[in-house]
Amino acid sequence: MVRFIVNGMSADIDVPNDKPLLWALRDELGLLGPKYGCGVAQCGACRVLIDGVSTPSCVTPCADAEGTSIVTVEGLAGPDGALSIVQQAWIDEQVPQCGFCQPGFLVAATALLERVPEPTDADIDASITNICRCGTYPRIRRAIHRAAASRARS
Amino acid sequence: MPRLLSRRTFLLTGAAIGGTALVAAVGGVGYLATVDVEGLLGFVDGDHAALNAFVTIGEDGRVVVNVPRTEMGQGIHTGLAMVVAEELDIPFDDRISVVFPTEPLPAYANWFNVLGVRPEYASGPAVWLGRRILGQLGFISTGASGSTMAMWHPMRVAGAAARQMLLAAGAARMGVPADQLTTVEGFVRHEASGRAFSYGELAREAAVLPPPQNPSFKPESEWRLIGRSQPRVDLPAKVRGEPVFGIDVTLPNMLHAAIVHAPVFGAMVAGIRNLAMVRAEPGVLDVVVINDRQVAVVASTWWQADFATRQLDIEWTPTDADDVDSAVMTGRLEAGLAGEAPHTYLDEGDVEAVFAGGAGPVVEAQYAAPFLAHACMEPMNATVLIRSDGTAEAWVPTQSPIAVRQGVQRGAGWADVQVGSVTCNVTMNGGAFGRRSDQDVVAQAAFLAARHRGRPIKVIWSREEDIGRGLFRSQAAAQLRIALGRDGQPLAYDALVAAQSAMQSIASRNLPFTPSPDGDMLTAEGLDKGHYTIPSRRLRSKNVPSHMPIGFWRSNGFSFNTFFTESFVDECAHATGTDPLAYRRALLRDSPRHLAVLNRVAEMAAWDTPMPPVRGRGVAIEDCYRSVVAQVVEVSVVADGELRVDRVFCAIDVGMVINPDAVIAQMEGGIIFGLTTALMSSITLEAGAVQESNFHDFPMLRIADSPEIIVDIIRSDEPPGGAGEPGIVPVAAALANAIYDATGRRLRSLPLAITQTTGERRTRRVLPAA
Ligand code: FES
Ligand code: FES
Numbered sequence: 001m002v003r004f005i006v007n008g009m010s011a012d013i014d015v016p017n018d019k020p021l022l023w024a025l026r027d028e029l030g031l032l033g034p035k036y037g038c039g040v041a042q043c044g045a046c047r048v049l050i051d052g053v054s055t056p057s058c059v060t061p062c063a064d065a066e067g068t069s070i071v072t073v074e075g076l077a078g079p080d081g082a083l084s085i086v087q088q089a090w091i092d093e094q095v096p097q098c099g100f101c102q103p104g105f106l107v108a109a110t111a112l113l114e115r116v117p118e119p120t121d122a123d124i125d126a127s128i129t130n131i132c133r134c135g136t137y138p139r140i141r142r143a144i145h146r147a148a149a150s151r152a153r154s
Numbered sequence: 155m156p157r158l159l160s161r162r163t164f165l166l167t168g169a170a171i172g173g174t175a176l177v178a179a180v181g182g183v184g185y186l187a188t189v190d191v192e193g194l195l196g197f198v199d200g201d202h203a204a205l206n207a208f209v210t211i212g213e214d215g216r217v218v219v220n221v222p223r224t225e226m227g228q229g230i231h232t233g234l235a236m237v238v239a240e241e242l243d244i245p246f247d248d249r250i251s252v253v254f255p256t257e258p259l260p261a262y263a264n265w266f267n268v269l270g271v272r273p274e275y276a277s278g279p280a281v282w283l284g285r286r287i288l289g290q291l292g293f294i295s296t297g298a299s300g301s302t303m304a305m306w307h308p309m310r311v312a313g314a315a316a317r318q319m320l321l322a323a324g325a326a327r328m329g330v331p332a333d334q335l336t337t338v339e340g341f342v343r344h345e346a347s348g349r350a351f352s353y354g355e356l357a358r359e360a361a362v363l364p365p366p367q368n369p370s371f372k373p374e375s376e377w378r379l380i381g382r383s384q385p386r387v388d389l390p391a392k393v394r395g396e397p398v399f400g401i402d403v404t405l406p407n408m409l410h411a412a413i414v415h416a417p418v419f420g421a422m423v424a425g426i427r428n429l430a431m432v433r434a435e436p437g438v439l440d441v442v443v444i445n446d447r448q449v450a451v452v453a454s455t456w457w458q459a460d461f462a463t464r465q466l467d468i469e470w471t472p473t474d475a476d477d478v479d480s481a482v483m484t485g486r487l488e489a490g491l492a493g494e495a496p497h498t499y500l501d502e503g504d505v506e507a508v509f510a511g512g513a514g515p516v517v518e519a520q521y522a523a524p525f526l527a528h529a530c531m532e533p534m535n536a537t538v539l540i541r542s543d544g545t546a547e548a549w550v551p552t553q554s555p556i557a558v559r560q561g562v563q564r565g566a567g568w569a570d571v572q573v574g575s576v577t578c579n580v581t582m583n584g585g586a587f588g589r590r591s592d593q594d595v596v597a598q599a600a601f602l603a604a605r606h607r608g609r610p611i612k613v614i615w616s617r618e619e620d621i622g623r624g625l626f627r628s629q630a631a632a633q634l635r636i637a638l639g640r641d642g643q644p645l646a647y648d649a650l651v652a653a654q655s656a657m658q659s660i661a662s663r664n665l666p667f668t669p670s671p672d673g674d675m676l677t678a679e680g681l682d683k684g685h686y687t688i689p690s691r692r693l694r695s696k697n698v699p700s701h702m703p704i705g706f707w708r709s710n711g712f713s714f715n716t717f718f719t720e721s722f723v724d725e726c727a728h729a730t731g732t733d734p735l736a737y738r739r740a741l742l743r744d745s746p747r748h749l750a751v752l753n754r755v756a757e758m759a760a761w762d763t764p765m766p767p768v769r770g771r772g773v774a775i776e777d778c779y780r781s782v783v784a785q786v787v788e789v790s791v792v793a794d795g796e797l798r799v800d801r802v803f804c805a806i807d808v809g810m811v812i813n814p815d816a817v818i819a820q821m822e823g824g825i826i827f828g829l830t831t832a833l834m835s836s837i838t839l840e841a842g843a844v845q846e847s848n849f850h851d852f853p854m855l856r857i858a859d860s861p862e863i864i865v866d867i868i869r870s871d872e873p874p875g876g877a878g879e880p881g882i883v884p885v886a887a888a889l890a891n892a893i894y895d896a897t898g899r900r901l902r903s904l905p906l907a908i909t910q911t912t913g914e915r916r917t918r919r920v921l922p923a924a
Contacts, residue, residue, distance in 0.1 A: 011743040015438075017615050020672040033395025035584075037531055038617045039460075042849035045531065063411055073395030087393040093813055094385060097227030099392035100584030125858035131849060133531040134203040134227045135826025137860035139819070148425060 002062045006031065007075030013118070017063035022046040024062045027073060033073035033103045044130030047104040048072045054111035073103035076110060085154065086110050089147035097134035104130045109144050118148045174828060175533065189227050192289070193261020193308070194315050205319055206365060207261040208756060209238060210440035215340055215354030215756065217244060220255040222262030222329045223305060224296040224553050225388055225855035226583040226590075227823070228432055228878045229816035232386045235303055239703045240379040241313030241372055244353070254580040258555060258809040260289025263423035266304035272873060295554040296516035297591060297706060299779035299876025300813060306874055314369035315732050316360070324351055324637055361404020365612040383815035388582075395584040400551030403537045403608040405436035407912070409439065411452045411602050412459035413615055418842035419701045421470040422446045429465045435462040445464050452602055456614050463616075475701035475842040483839060484522065486698050487631040491520070496694040499671035500682070503690025504728025507810035508637050508646035517729045523714035523904040525837035525844075526627040527852060532584020535621050538562055539597040539610040544574040546600070549610075549828040551583035553590040557664060563592030565600025571607075573598035573600070588706025589625060593664050602690035605758050621852045622844040625705030626837055628654040630714040632681075634722045642730030643740055646690035649681045655697045659704035676706075680715025680883070685748045685777050686723075686741040701842065709879040712778050713886075717904060720887030722775035725900060726799075734891060735773055747807060747872070748775060751782045754868055759786035761847055765895070768792055769800070775882035779876030782807045785825070787888040788861075791896045795921040797907050799829060799861040799889065806865070806880060809872035817877045821865040830855040832886035833919055853917065855907055899924060 003012050008031060013028045021116075025031040025048070032058055037045030041056040048057045049071040074082045083091065096102045105128070112119055112127045119127075124144055131143050132140070193207030201213040210218040223230040231252040239246045255262065265288040266273060271281055318556050319338055324342030325332035328349055336343050343350040374380075391397050416422070423443045426432070432451065433441050435456030441451050449468055500750035509516065536558075537549040546566070550560050555578040561823040566573040583590065588802040599613040601762035615624070655671030662668050671677075677695045707713060727737035735756050750777050756762075765771055768790055775784035787801040804821045811817055834853050838845045846852040890901050901922065907919040 006836065016852075019457060023455065025454045025716060027457065030404070031435045032398070032404070035399075035402065035531075036614075038849050039618075040850070043531070075429075077394060083393065084202060091385070091389055094389060094819065095478055096386075096389055097819060098393040098583060098585045099227065099388070102392055103395045106395075129859050131167060131531070131854045131856060133529060133587075133854060134828070135823035135824060135830075135855075135860075136819075138822050138858040139865050140857060141860075 002066050004065045005069040006065060013062070014150050018061045018092065020058050020144050021048070021060040021062050021065050022057040025057065028140060031035070031072050032073055035100055035103060037101065042131065042150060043101070044104040044108060045101050047107040047130065049107055049111055051112060052111065054068060054108045071107070073106050074075045082147050084110065086113065086143070086147045092146060094132040095139040095143050097136055099130045105132065105140055109140070109147065113143065113147060113151060119144060121122055124135040158703040161445050167400060171259045182622065191287070192524065193259055194312065194365035196363070196365065196488060198361050198646050205316035205357065205361050205810060206312050206750040207259050208309055209242065209316045210650055211357035211367055213354050213357070214335040215248050215352050216248060217242070219250060219252045221252050222255055223301040224254065224580055224583050224586065225728040226296070226553070228820060229386050229813060230296070230301045231388055232810040232885055233557050233744070233816055235307050235387060236379045236384055237309045238313035240377055241310050241315050243339045243372070246379055246384050250387065252580070258292030259282065261287040261292070261308065263293045264295045265293070266302055266647070267298050267300045268293070272303060288609050291556065292559070293556050295591065296554065297588060299878040299880065302874045303780065303876060305340070305613065305810065305837050310371060311369060314371050315365050318366045318369045319360040319363045320353055320356050322363050323356040326359065327351060327356065338677045367521070369609050376710050380812050381814065384813055385828050387818070398533045399532050399584050399702040400537065400549060400581040400583070401532055401614055401848040403581060403612060405539070407536065408537070408610045408612055409452050409606055410454070410456040411599070411611055411613045412463040412467065413444070413598055413613060413619060414448060414449045414463045415725070418470070418473050418475050419703055420475060420740050423449060424469040424471045426468050427468060428465065431467050432462050435465060435521055436464050436629055437502070440605065442602070442605065444598055448598065450602055450613070451597065452611065456612070459661070461614055470591050473842060478701065478842045479840045480838045483700060484631070486617060486700070487522070487629060487652045490696040490698040491631055491633045491650055493696065496650055496696040499673070499678050499695065501692045502880055503646065505519035505648050505690045505692040508690050509635070509648070513730050514638045514640060514647065515667060515729065516635055516637050517519055517718070517726050519725055519899060519902060520631065520633050521902045523629065523717060524835070525629045525702060526622045526707060526831065526835050527624065527837055528587045528705070529621055529852060529854070530585035530587060532590055534589070534615040534624065535619055535713035536596040536599040536611060537605040537612040538565070538596065540566060540571065540573060540600065540603040540607050542607055544572060544605070546573045546575070547577040548577065548596060548599070548637075548795070549579045549581055551581045551586070551589075551590060552578070552596070552796050553586050555580060557591060557593045558596050560664070562598035562600040564593060565597035566604040568597075568601045569604035571604035588710070591706050592660070593623060617849070619849040627707035627710070627713060628656060632715070632718040637728065638721070640731060641730055644686070644688045644726065647683065647688045648692045648717065650694045650696065651677060651718070652696040653677050653699045653714070654700055654702070654704050656704045656710060658697070659837045660706065662758060664704065676710040678710035678715070678750065679718060680776065680778070683719055686746045688741070695723070705738040709778070712776065712879070712883045713831065716774065716776045716883050717886040717890065720776065720884060720901070721890045721902065724772065724887070724891045726892065727896070738775065739867045748777060748782050750765070751775065751784045751805050751868060754866060755784040755786050755803050758805060759788070759803040761786065768896060770892045770894070772888045772895055772898025774887035774891060776880070776883045778847050778880050778883050779875065781809065781875030781880045783880040783884055785813055785884045785888045787885065787892045789889065789892040791893065791921065797893065797919045797921055799859070800863045801864065802885070804863065804865045804881065806877070807868040807870045807872065807875070808877050808880070809870050810874040812874065816865055817867055818865045820877040821881040822863045822884060824879065825861060825863055825885050826855055827859070828882035828885030829889065831882070832904060833907045834905050836905050870878050893921065897921070
């Protein structure tokens with residue numbers, strides 16, 4: 001039995017301790033936003049926030065998430081459904097192509113902006129290590145800068 | 155007289171050749187003319203009115219646009235919905251939604267890709283017949299950068315016809331002639347009386363009217379949408395993590411399967427040494443050999459299935475390819491270039507005579523490119539349900555519903571189960587790049603579904619199976635030579651490429667017949683250089699088969715041939731001491747469209763300003779998918795050979811543009827995809843088996859390595875061209891040419907750089923030792 005909070009709701013799930021958090025979120029909780037892309041912490045499609053830290057959930061055993069607060073891409077919008085500043089910047093810059101990698105990028109960018117409110121290009125290069133096969137990187141960079149600017153204004 | 159057609163009747167009439175005659179009878183026109191109104195018959199279904207095969211309007215005024223092409227990130231659902239909205243005269247907002255239709259109506263067939271005839275210019279009995287056949291087959295596919303070219307005109311007709319039917323319905327309601335009515339923002343209005351009805355109010359009456367034969371189009375001068383960037387219809391859901399990709403399909407009672415393929419293609423399963431142990435793994439319900447060649451584990455969850463497959467100890471049969479490693483393949487390709495009897499595509503002027511004549515210097519070089527995997531971000535998957543009554547349903551992120559239907563039949567056949575009708579649901583798709591045109595994954599799912607009738611089975615390949623055990627772009631090599639005239643310009647061009655025929659390999663897996671590899675355009679495209687003025691040209695290919703299964707791969711032959719040829723043109727420029735841009739300008743003297751694109755990219759990159767030391771720039775241009783694209787790449791190569799790509803400029807003439815921002819996104823993404831290929835992608839063989847398995851050894855460019863990209867779309871009077879593939883085509887050559895400019899080193903083999911890992915996911919790229 002593992003307990004944690006996901007997107008503000010408490011979850012109590014009966015899974016083997018070594019089941020990766022990614023598959024627990026998808027199989028047990030029906031949260032399909034986090035994606036399987038590699039299973040070996042290479043691509044970042046599965047990233048979720050665990051206590052605010054962007055973490056590849058494919059290599060995080062459920063047991064390690066016990067007692068934490070988890071946010072998936074589904075939890076980035078406000079309780080009223082309003083897009084987060086980062087999501088809105090993603091729309092404004094028309095970032096996604098196929099969109100499969102984007103949940104992981106949105107999570108990673110959200111964590112970066114919490115830590116570094118006005119990231120430089122070098123900060124982005126150092127902390128955004130996800131893979132996008134469609135090649136949306138130029139727009140992701142622009143969207144992060146845009147989100148930083150809107151946060152500064154709000 | 156309006157006739158109310160039930161949905162069923164519509165589908166039958168729409169699907170039968172006789173239906174065309176019915177439409178013709180209603181419209182009172184000749185048989186052949188009905189080619190242009192295919193799919194335009196409407197019907198009413200509850201509170202929804204289908205005005206034709208592409209446009210459905212609800213009572214609430216919401217418009218559903220049927221786009222029978224797969225959205226795989228290229229933005230096609232937005233572009234084609236824009237065309238409909240333009241002609242229908244409705245605002246482009248969230249009242250429009252787009253779906254991929256499940257019914258394979260003839261109007262959705264991709265006859266453009268097969269016949270190569272643009273719908274707006276199609277006429278005559280041969281095209282009519284081709285359309286009928288492909289329509290009956292339900293030949294729906296997405297690929298070859300062709301969706302805008304194939305669909306923009308039919309969907310324009312559909313939008314215009316629907317608008318005209320709404321006008322007619324409004325005229326009947328108001329008792330005024332239709333020509334006194336106008337449409338504005340989703341309403342039919344009578345200016346004189348100020349009366350207006352919304353499309354939602356009129357749709358049911360409009361849907362049963364006879365469709366107009368030649369609906370008049372909105373004049374281009376009144377376009378509000380086409381040519382102006384519109385936000386993508388699929389992005390709001392995508393930033394919320396909401397879309398259901400194939401891998402996310404969830405159905406009641408569903409089972410999950412993981413697959414293990416042979417390390418060496420062609421090997422068969424001789425035995426499973428630990429079958430009992432794997433069967434006893436938690437959650438495992440079935441361990442089974444598929445078609446002698448793969449082992450599947452079916453379990454309650456995919457995590458359990460995947461875990462169990464990794465425990466399998468399988469004995470494989472030996473194959474002829476067990477001693478084939480990359481060096482052997484390279485040797486075979488070189489032997490192919492040196493060997494007898496290549497296939498000749500083109501022999502123009504007397505090439506041999508020019509070379510034999512010894513008039514001027516000859517430039518000669520040999521180039522090479524490796525096997526490549528697709529590595530779509532969404533791993534391969536398919537979900538299939540076979541019911542006890544023999545009907546089947548599939549949910550697949552496919553590029554080709556017809557391949558899904560055939561794959562279901564084939565896979566069920568391996569389990570000796572006959573399948574009747576197959577419903578294909580095309581899901582959201584996490585990147586495709588040609589990989590998702592094949593039947594392979596769906597056939598596996600169907601085989602398992604036939605064993606577990608009544609329960610949907612979702613097959614997901616692990617990333618390791620995807621990269622190392624799937625389909626590939628062929629390894630390739632080329633021998634190129636050019637005889638130069640006194641002015642340094644080519645007199646004769648002789649190109650010979652050796653590669654494995656993609657068409658033959660694809661057909662061997664998917665079609666009942668296998669074409670000759672000779673004449674496979676997927677091998678030769680990009681060799682042509684028809685836009686360059688060269689008096690004598692010869693283009694040849696040599697098919698070099700291997701045990702590796704080859705698939706469509708984003709830009710196919712262009713992905714290697716344009717690297718070969720556009721690098722080689724640079725070599726000729728340098729051999730004559732000419733600036734590579736000036737050299738190409740002279741070669742393009744008879745091709746004004748291409749010259750304009752080249753000039754634009756040169757201007758964007760300020761080609762005439764000198765580069766500082768250690769930096770270099772290179773240019774390349776190609777004519778592909780009825781578009782013309784040129785790129786300039788700027789690099790820095792510092793002391794220890796470390797390479798950085800700083801900026802890429804891209805000019806494209808894509809003909810008439812529907813959604814400019816989507817074209818820009820395709821160029822950006824194509825350039826990143828092409829840079830990954832050029833800098834770091836290589837699939838290698840050892841003892842017949844692919845060595846790469848995941849992103850640690852088949853790496854991708856990441857944001858830190860991603861250059862600044864500047865794209866410009868050239869205004870063009872040409873009809874629409876393709877955008878999904880052109881972006882990747884010139885990059886590798888422009889990059890190699892830039893490296894030459896910076897270092898004086900000509901790199902003729904892909905990938906160009908060696909990737910060194912320097913820490914957690916930090917890498918550097920260095921040039922190979924000289
Ligand atoms: S799936 Fe977790 S990092 Fe790729
Ligand atoms: S948008 Fe397709 S992989 Fe990133």
